[in-house]
Amino acid sequence: MLRRSVLATFATFATLATASAAPTAGAVEAPVLGPIPPLSLLAEADGLTVTVSKSGHPKADGTFRLECDGRAGGNHPAAKDACRRLEQIARQGTDPFQPVGKDRLCTQQYGGPALAHITGKWQGRSVDARFSRADGCEIDRWENLEPVLPIVRG
Structure with a gap:
């Protein structure tokens, strides 16, 4: 809904901005409405769908929506803390959704x-990442995203 509204506003501004600079006789000039909104406003808002299974905690298993656009939203059970953690990771400049490298040595736990x-x-x-707790590297990757992913201790 917000995206449609922003797109409609952008289209109106773009139409007004491209109107002829030299008015014809008897024409009234359109008022200046301000700058065109930045393209970043037209981008789709960040939001994640988190699906968890076999965690051993019935309340942690399921599919949850997490939205961190200015404030925590969605039905994620720890939305506020999860958004806070994602903000910390963003400040660090790392990608928590990156898979474990093929050449990385991992403990066999x-x-x-x-x-x-x-x-x-x-x-x-875009994010499309899978997580498990199959070895030390995957456990570390999972725990790095807690509480986006539920806290699970094996």
């Missing part, structure tokens, strides 16, 4: 059967 899938947009980029 098992953290349990928990699985997660996160899709959506974060920092203007």
